Amino acid sequence: MSRIGKQPVEIPDGVEVDIGDDELTVSGPEGELTREIDGDLELSLTDDELVIDRPDDTRDARSIQGLTRSLIDSMVRGVHEGFSKELEINGVGYRAEQSGEFLRFDLGFSHPILFEIPEQVTVELPSQTEIKLSSPDKELLGQVAAKMRDLRPPEPYKGKGIKYADERVRRKVGKAGVA
Secondary structure: HHHHHHOOOOOOOOOOOEEEEOOEEEEEEOEEEEEEEEOOOOEEEEEOOEEEEEEOOOHEEEHHHHHHHHHHHHHHHHHHEEEEEEEEEEEOOOOOEEEEEEEEEEEOOOOOOOEEEEOOOOEEEOOOEEEEEOOOOOHHHHHHHHHHHHOOOOOOOOEEEEEEEOOOOOOOOOOOOOO
């Protein structure tokens, strides 16, 4: 049995859940999210809980039930509280600045990089080397942060590049002097 899929999703105050045909819409103070739901699953909404039932006990049905429950829980937490990620830029002359709906990165290349910010993601720049991203959509937030990091991943010798704030870059020793 799926241990995660059996658990009901708690719906906090201020969050509304609308179950449509193969679609679930969750809205709250942070925004509104919509996701397609597998047609075999049955969703039942009580006062403050959402229960996901599966048609049979096959391995695929159990895995889809657990996945769907986790995705719905992330949607509910996202529209209620929101999610955030922090990135750090390390390197001499490396910086970011916001210009409209774009972030302009100077990362040691011969040209600046313009990165388009999606609508649901909010960007805050406390300094030129810190980026704070927030969004109700956990999946989109992770994708945007990963794409930013991929512009210049941290390298192991000097640590230059873009990294997550809680990420540890394992440093290597440079060339040993030949004696």
